[in-house]
Amino acid sequence: MSAVHSEQSHHARYEQITIDRLGFWLFLLSESMLFAGLLASRFYLQGTYRPESLSQLLGLAITSILLVSSLTAYQAESAIAAGDQQTFLRNTLWTILLGVAFTAGVAYEWSQAFLHFPPSTVFGTVFFSMTGMHALHVLSGILLLLLLYRNGRLGKYSAANHWAPEAIVKYWHMVDVVWVFFYVALYLV
């Protein structure tokens, strides 16, 4: 009786995690549509125009920070999947710190952008819309990672139960993928 119940429970859990994953991928797809629209508007409104005052080195620096944070997020997820709590917590904390550093870089970039191409200009509209919407997602990602870190410290995740870390890390990677295209569209063309 117990074995039958256990098997049914395992089956239900497997079905639930499949539904969770599929639903989350659909959520990420819908989010990417928003960013695709912003990306298209950049080229529609301004072509490949880029102001000289936009610092390519700062763009490279914040891109590198976000790239490293993707690695630490990945390592956090793989650690909890293997039941390694300490590595999970350490890498989650690094991801949070790198996310904060990225946000600080964007804030500095904004302070310069207001002087050279304010939101009232066409490029300013494009720049602040794209980086603003992205920064909002980075900030929400940081909040989710903080929640993950807190719950991780309370021992709520394990090798058998790590859907929340998996989903939040996927979200963080989505934010990174968006920046891969925004970086090219804003700083490199």
Added chain:
Amino acid sequence: METEKEIHETRPAEVRRRGRIVFVALAVLTVLEFAVSVWLGGMLPALALIALAKAALIIIYFMHAGELGAIWRQEWSQ
């Protein structure tokens, strides 16, 4: 055949090594696109191709996009 997610959960050392390799590839591509922008005047087709390659690496290896195939097969086998 093991899915990406199963490898992730059962062979952590291999997964960590793969993560580092993907990260190095991403770093090289980032330097390459910076060089294309600075020295080749920002050729959009080349930059778009590099960006697509970087996005593909993140989606396939870091986000485990392979699990979508497993979900698809599971749904259609019912």
